[in-house]
Amino acid sequence: MSRDRRDFIELLDRQEKEAKSAVVDTQRRQLRTFAQAEVQAQHLTGEESWDFFLSLVAHQIADAEKELLDLQERALQSQDVSYESVLSFQVTARIARQRIEILNEISGWPKQLVERGEEALKALKAGDDAA
Numbered sequence: 001m002s003r004d005r006r007d008f009i010e011l012l013d014r015q016e017k018e019a020k021s022a023v024v025d026t027q028r029r030q031l032r033t034f035a036q037a038e039v040q041a042q043h044l045t046g047e048e049s050w051d052f053f054l055s056l057v058a059h060q061i062a063d064a065e066k067e068l069l070d071l072q073e074r075a076l077q078s079q080d081v082s083y084e085s086v087l088s089f090q091v092t093a094r095i096a097r098q099r100i101e102i103l104n105e106i107s108g109w110p111k112q113l114v115e116r117g118e119e120a121l122k123a124l125k126a127g128d129d130a131a
Contacts, residue, residue, distance in 0.1 A: 029069065050110035061103045068096040 045051060075089045
């Protein structure tokens, strides 16, 4: 087999792998979105103002996840492999992941506040009834 033919076959194989990888990445993004929607549904309080707040947090999480995916894609496509460039990508990715983690934590706070507030009111009422 000639060198040109081998190069062409290798190129086709690489393109096929990249296309499959893109499909898998798209599927992973969709699964993350569904998982995030489920997490958000768990945090709903049933109170309009808190649920509106949660929708704002959900948008922030989606933006941060998109930013992280874009950063990862840029890192994979980058031709610059200098120490500074790699370090910059790592730091930026770590910041994006921490932002996502913090926002996910914050999304649980409204429901916890509502539940604990209800428990506190019941305890106060029980104390008033006993007195």
